[in-house]
Amino acid sequence: TGAGQYGNLLISRPGPGVELITLNRPKALNALNSALFIELNEALKKADGDANVGAIVISGSDKAFAAGADIKEMRDKEYSDVYKNKFLENWTLMSTIRKPIIAAVSGYALGGGCELALMCDIILASPTAVFGQPEINLGVIPGGGGTQRLARIVGKSRAMELTLTGRNFSAVEAERWGVISRIIEPVEGKQKVVDEAIEMGKLIASKGQIAVQAGKEAVNAAYESTLAEGLKVERRLFYGLFATKDQKEGMAAFAEKRKPNFTHQ
Ligand code: CO8
Numbered sequence: 001t002g003a004g005q006y007g008n009l010l011i012s013r014p015g016p017g018v019e020l021i022t023l024n025r026p027k028a029l030n031a032l033n034s035a036l037f038i039e040l041n042e043a044l045k046k047a048d049g050d051a052n053v054g055a056i057v058i059s060g061s062d063k064a065f066a067a068g069a070d071i072k073e074m075r076d077k078e079y080s081d082v083y084k085n086k087f088l089e090n091w092t093l094m095s096t097i098r099k100p101i102i103a104a105v106s107g108y109a110l111g112g113g114c115e116l117a118l119m120c121d122i123i124l125a126s127p128t129a130v131f132g133q134p135e136i137n138l139g140v141i142p143g144g145g146g147t148q149r150l151a152r153i154v155g156k157s158r159a160m161e162l163t164l165t166g167r168n169f170s171a172v173e174a175e176r177w178g179v180i181s182r183i184i185e186p187v188e189g190k191q192k193v194v195d196e197a198i199e200m201g202k203l204i205a206s207k208g209q210i211a212v213q214a215g216k217e218a219v220n221a222a223y224e225s226t227l228a229e230g231l232k233v234e235r236r237l238f239y240g241l242f243a244t245k246d247q248k249e250g251m252a253a254f255a256e257k258r259k260p261n262f263t264h265q
Contacts, residue, residue, distance in 0.1 A: 008036035009043055014198050017054035017205025019047040022061075029067035030060045032112045036070075037090045048097045051264075054205025054212065056097070057197045058120060059104040060113075065129070068111030071138065091144050094119045098213045100204055104197035105129045105180070110168070115144030118153075121216060122200070123180040125171045126193045131179065132168035152223060153179055208246030208262040214238075 005011070010022040021043050023030040030036075040058075047053045060066055077087070091112075094101070103120035110132045117123050117131070133146045141147065141163065151159035154177045162169065174180045184193040204212055214237040221233040241247050245265040253260035 006039045006043065008033075009039050011043055013052075014057075015202040015205075017052065018057060018198050018201035019043075019050070019053045019055075020057045020059065020194070020198065021047075022059050023066055024061075026061055026063075028070065029064035029108060030113065031067050031070040031072075032116065033070035033073045034090065041090060041093045044094060044097050044101075048099050053099060054207075054209055055201035056099055056101045057104055057194065057201050058101060058116070059106075059194045059197065060109075061107065062126075062128070062191055063107040064113070065103070065105040065107060065109040066113030066116055067108045068113050068134070069144070088143050091115075091119075098216065099209075100201075100212060100216055102197045102201055104194045105131075106191050106193055111135055111142065111146075112144050115142060115146045115149070118145060118149040118179075121219075123174075124182060124184050124193050124197050124200070125174060125180045126191045127171050127183055127185065128191070129171040129174065129180075129183075130168050131170075131174050132166065133162050134166040134168070136164060136166040150179075153177065206262075208244070208250060208260075209264040210244050210246055211241055211250075214241060 008023065008025050010024045012020045012022075014020050021040065023036065023040075025031060025033075025036060044056065047056050081087070100122065101120040103117040103123045105117055105123060106126040106128050108130050109117050110130070111134055114131045114133055133142045133150070135142050147159065147163055150162060154162075158177065161167070171180070171183045175183050184191075184196045186192055218230075218234045218237050221230040225233065246262045249262060250260045
């Protein structure tokens with residue numbers, strides 16, 4: 001499964017079709033330095049190209065999903081460095097991954113950590129999760145999509161408040177505002193959010209994978225186009241699925257009152 005090949009990540013296959021990527025820079029609360037992000041991109045590309053993977057889960061530790069971009073790495077950078085070297089270019093690969101990515105967030109998800117969660121397709125959180133865009137306290141603003149994605153999800157007033165005050169927001173607020181799908185309560189003092197994300201990943205991986213990826217593409221179109229354009233994208237993808245074996249199998253199985261056996265073709 002590639003376990004042990006990365007310095008800042010742990011990779012495992014905790015259930016059929018699920019790739020678990022655990023951010024593993026515990027001493028820096030999983031601060032996202034370039035090395036970590038290059039590895040994360042590598043791991044995501046690998047999982048995306050692996051026919052045995054149907055869903056990807058990204059998690060951190062109980063204390064921190066990720067406490068932001070690495071401030072110590074950024075502090076001495078000049079405009080000419082970040083511009084010429086396309087500093088945040090690494091962060092855009094994630095949005096090209098076709099398989100669904102579930103974020104399992106416990107503890108701090110701040111700055112780039114919050115933005116990393118927002119780049120995922122589904123977010124589940126522990127009650128301990130602390131989200132926020134504190135960049136304003138460092139004399140900068142979010143640069144990994146925080147202002148854009150938050151504005152689309154939580155609306156202008158809240159996005160402004162969060163960006164301009166830098167205040168954190170809780171798992172309860174995140175759930176109320178629709179930033180996350182839901183809060184996963186711990187059992188006997190142990191956080192269960194990663195287990196729940198794995199279960200969700202297994203469920204998604206059990207579906208026809210062409211339909212799953214088409215579903216992701218269609219929902220994403222809602223964020224990147226007008227309603228009319230998005231509806232066209234959805235309909236084209238829907239039509240296209242009638243060219244797949246999984247559609248024949250799924251509908252035959254329903255009519256024959258049996259479970260479908262999807263072959264992802
Ligand atoms: N960068 C570098 N190191 C960090 C970071 C970080 N973001 N966060 C924590 N660390 C380090 C600390 O420096 C400390 O290291 P050391 O032991 O060597 O002193 C270690 O992690 C443990 O941290 P603390 O001792 O501070 O732990 P506490 O439990 O006291 O506090 C906090 C936890 C509240 C999370 C605190 O660490 C904190 O405020 N961290 C910074 C949060 C922040 O400002 N994040 C935003 C960073 S800017 C950003 O993300 C810009 C995004 C730009 C776009 C990126 C593309 C997506």
